[in-house]
Amino acid sequence: xxxxxxxxxxxxxxxxxxxxxxxxxxxxxxxxxxxxxxxxxxxxxxxxxxxxxxxxxxxxxxxxxxxxxxxxxxxxxxxxxxxxxxxxxxxxxxxxxxxxxxxxxxxxxxxxxxxxxxxxxxxxxxxxxxxxxxxxxxxxxxxxxxxxxxxxxxxxxxxxxxxxxxxxxxxxxxxxxxxxxxxxxxxxxxxxxxxxxxxxxxxxxxxxxxxxxxxxxxxxxxxxxxxxxxxxxxxxxxxxxxxxxxxxxxxxxxxxxxxxxxxxxxxxxxxxxxxxxxxxxxxxxxxxxxxxxxxxxxxxxxxxxxxxxxxxxxxxxxxxxxxxxxxxxxxxxxxxxxxxxxxxxxxxxxxxxxxxxxxxxxxxxxxxxxxxxxxxxxxxxxxxxxxxxxxxxxxxxx
Numbered sequence: 001x002x003x004x005x006x007x008x009x010x011x012x013x014x015x016x017x018x019x020x021x022x023x024x025x026x027x028x029x030x031x032x033x034x035x036x037x038x039x040x041x042x043x044x045x046x047x048x049x050x051x052x053x054x055x056x057x058x059x060x061x062x063x064x065x066x067x068x069x070x071x072x073x074x075x076x077x078x079x080x081x082x083x084x085x086x087x088x089x090x091x092x093x094x095x096x097x098x099x100x101x102x103x104x105x106x107x108x109x110x111x112x113x114x115x116x117x118x119x120x121x122x123x124x125x126x127x128x129x130x131x132x133x134x135x136x137x138x139x140x141x142x143x144x145x146x147x148x149x150x151x152x153x154x155x156x157x158x159x160x161x162x163x164x165x166x167x168x169x170x171x172x173x174x175x176x177x178x179x180x181x182x183x184x185x186x187x188x189x190x191x192x193x194x195x196x197x198x199x200x201x202x203x204x205x206x207x208x209x210x211x212x213x214x215x216x217x218x219x220x221x222x223x224x225x226x227x228x229x230x231x232x233x234x235x236x237x238x239x240x241x242x243x244x245x246x247x248x249x250x251x252x253x254x255x256x257x258x259x260x261x262x263x264x265x266x267x268x269x270x271x272x273x274x275x276x277x278x279x280x281x282x283x284x285x286x287x288x289x290x291x292x293x294x295x296x297x298x299x300x301x302x303x304x305x306x307x308x309x310x311x312x313x314x315x316x317x318x319x320x321x322x323x324x325x326x327x328x329x330x331x332x333x334x335x336x337x338x339x340x341x342x343x344x345x346x347x348x349x350x351x352x353x354x355x356x357x358x359x360x361x362x363x364x365x366x367x368x369x370x371x372x373x374x375x376x377x378x379x380x381x382x383x384x385x386x387x388x389x390x391x392x393x394x395x396x397x398x
Contacts, residue, residue: 033276038327320375
């Protein structure tokens with residue numbers, strides 16, 4: 001089968017390098033370094049992606065992606081535009097508050113959400129219909145998580161006091177936070193709710209906030225992808241003229257920290273590949289020094305300097321390609337079975353939990369491409385050095 005001369009000689013040199021002890025040693029570690037670096041990168045990015053998606057599902061499932069105050073409520077022209085927007089999955093009246101919950105034994109911070117049985121929202125979808133009706137029809141009743149009930153040492157039927165430090169009234173003894181006794185009606189088992197979550201009807205929460213129902217005009221929007229929030233706001237300049245709040249105000253710092261950690265980990269693990277690429281450069285440089293006479297002979301036989309350049313670029317790319325392909329195949333195999341592998345070797349990260357894994361094929365493609373690109377760049381110096389060899393000077397003493 002016909003092959004270009006540069007490709008044929010380059011592949012031959014790549015195979016002959018295995019016969020030279022020291023060059024073979026460096027070549028092996030360059031391939032192994034690239035392979036291990038890519039395996040580590042794929043595994044870490046996949047686990048971080050899974051962790052980020054789990055956070056998105058658990059923390060942004062009930063937190064409104066965007067809250068907007070519409071002066072004319074459903075009659076506002078923007079309401080229909082938002083309701084029919086392709087990126088908006090739900091728009092409904094919504095109220096939440098940050099407050100304190102007090103029992104006979106403990107005081108804790110809590111996030112209080114109002115639910116409305118007349119509207120189908122992501123929050124009500126997480127509850128069964130009986131719970132929603134019970135909270136809506138029972139005055140001053142709440143649903144709390146079992147973990148919070150344990151911390152407060154309360155059960156169904158017990159009383160707890162909810163306080164809103166941000167809403168105060170004047171009393172004879174001074175300014176006091178808005179507060180009221182509530183009855184624990186339901187204990188939540190749903191793992192999507194974090195421990196400090198309290199649910200009550202929207203009407204109860206409005207009374208606690210001292211807001212008249214006729215003046216309540218806050219609406220919550222849930223998007224198909226919370227991270228497309230900026231695109232929605234840019235598409236609708238009218239939103240900037242209204243009172244809006246988004247999930248980034250409360251949860252943005254956490255997701256930013258996760259994204260920053262993912263970038264730093266990728267950068268650190270990428271240094272493994274970079275070190276391996278320098279091994280390719282070292283091996284090629286030594287190969288050029290060892291094959292000077294052969295290069296000169298090839299040039300006297302008609303191989304152009306550009307052909308010599310291609311010979312050593314092929315040899316360097318061979319190591320980079322082998323390491324990258326092995327790294328991607330093994331990295332995918334390890335990432336997709338990481339929980340089974342950890343269980344097999346007896347490592348348990350968190351009792352009863354598994355590492356979340358989400359393999360991004362785009363990220364895998366970027367890692368593979370960057371690895372090949374770095375290997376390609378590493379071949380330039382030794383290949384140019386070989387191409388600049390003067391045959392007459394090299395063969396003078398041969």
